[in-house]
Amino acid sequence: MKRMVKRLLVGTKRWLTEEPPQPEKPIPFDNSYEWIGQAFRQILADPVGGRYRSYAWGVLQGASLAKVLGHRSISVVEFGVAGGSGLVSLERIAELGEQKTAVGIDVYGFDTGKGLPKPKDHRDVPYMWEEGDFSMDEAALRSRLKQAQLKLGLIEQTVPEFLRTDFAPVAFISIDVDLYSAAKQALTLLDADQTKLLPRVFCYFDDIMGYGYNDFTGEWLAIHEFNAEHTMHKLSPIYGLKWFVPQEFSNDRWIEMLQLAHLFDHPSYGMIDHAHHHPVLDVDGRWRWQD
Numbered sequence: 658m659k660r661m662v663k664r665l666l667v668g669t670k671r672w673l674t675e676e677p678p679q680p681e682k683p684i685p686f687d688n689s690y691e692w693i694g695q696a697f698r699q700i701l702a703d704p705v706g707g708r709y710r711s712y713a714w715g716v717l718q719g720a721s722l723a724k725v726l727g728h729r730s731i732s733v734v735e736f737g738v739a740g741g742s743g744l745v746s747l748e749r750i751a752e753l754g755e756q757k758t759a760v761g762i763d764v765y766g767f768d769t770g771k772g773l774p775k776p777k778d779h780r781d782v783p784y785m786w787e788e789g790d791f792s793m794d795e796a797a798l799r800s801r802l803k804q805a806q807l808k809l810g811l812i813e814q815t816v817p818e819f820l821r822t823d824f825a826p827v828a829f830i831s832i833d834v835d836l837y838s839a840a841k842q843a844l845t846l847l848d849a850d851q852t853k854l855l856p857r858v859f860c861y862f863d864d865i866m867g868y869g870y871n872d873f874t875g876e877w878l879a880i881h882e883f884n885a886e887h888t889m890h891k892l893s894p895i896y897g898l899k900w901f902v903p904q905e906f907s908n909d910r911w912i913e914m915l916q917l918a919h920l921f922d923h924p925s926y927g928m929i930d931h932a933h934h935h936p937v938l939d940v941d942g943r944w945r946w947q948d
């Protein structure tokens with residue numbers, strides 16, 4: 658009995674003297690994997706923003722890159738919207754990303770508005786996709802969106818139209834259109850005037866992992882053709898990214914579905930891209946390097 662009382666007293670003392678768990682110390686903004694990792698965890702705690710981890714990572718990388726390069730706003734784009742759960746999540750991620758970086762983030766979603774077009778040939782993986790798959794309830798989706806802009810119609814038409822408009826530099830693109838033909842057209846966004854692109858654009862490809870995906874059809878073929886057709890613009894995997902995301906996510910599949918578009922001839926390609934050494938806007942409106 659005495660021993661029980663003693664144990665109870667020791668336990669109570671420990672409970673009274675133990676420090677309560679401390680909130681995580683904020684990491685100062687630095688376009689580093691540490692900062693991105695912390696911001697990523699915070700976005701993942703949001704019920705809507707947390708649904709698309711790949712989007713959260715891509716948007717944070719894009720927005721933080723934009724910030725150190727001195728941009729005040731960026732565009733993030735989803736190709737393939739369907740019912741809109743990805744776009745709604747992207748919009749929320751953009752909202753949270755804006756709060757964290759003070760970079761404005763415009764959101765665009767491209768879709769036919771009526772599901773998949775008919776696969777044209779074997780390159781569109783016809784044994785997997787059928788015309789009309791993934792339809793959209795446009796009115797219902799619009800009622801859930803706050804700022805995201807829907808670009809409805811075939812990407813073959815809507816992307817060239819979009820390229821003729823003004824938009825903030827594209828920092829993140831999600832390609833989730835299933836078909837080779839649509840992915841190939843979506844990638845023409847990377848041929849935009851370079852004032853409308855960051856020098857490195859984070860790209861997520863949804864349909865490149867698992868059964869049937871190969872180098873000769875679908876989104877992989879579009880990636881390979883993009884690289885073959887461009888000498889100074891290349892899509893590349895981000896090697897070893899699993900070692901740089903917070904450890905608890907290192908086995909996630911989306912990590913291998915992110916690529917980086919390098920635009921080697923972009924005027925800002927060689928600009929130092931970490932915050933220790935970034936340009937600030939002077940009173941006369943010119944960029945100057947900060948020590």
Ligand SMILES: C[S@@+](CC[C@H](N)C(=O)[O-])C[C@H]1O[C@@H](n2cnc3c(N)ncnc32)[C@H](O)[C@@H]1O
Nearest residue numbers: 737739743768769772773791811812833834839
């Ligand atoms: C798998 S769904 C997208 C799902 C969505 N990203 C999500 O996570 O909620 C694929 C979409 O790509 C769209 N799509 C495919 N080819 C297209 C094309 N050529 N032009 C426009 N949209 C296209 C289809 O309309 C379809 O809704």
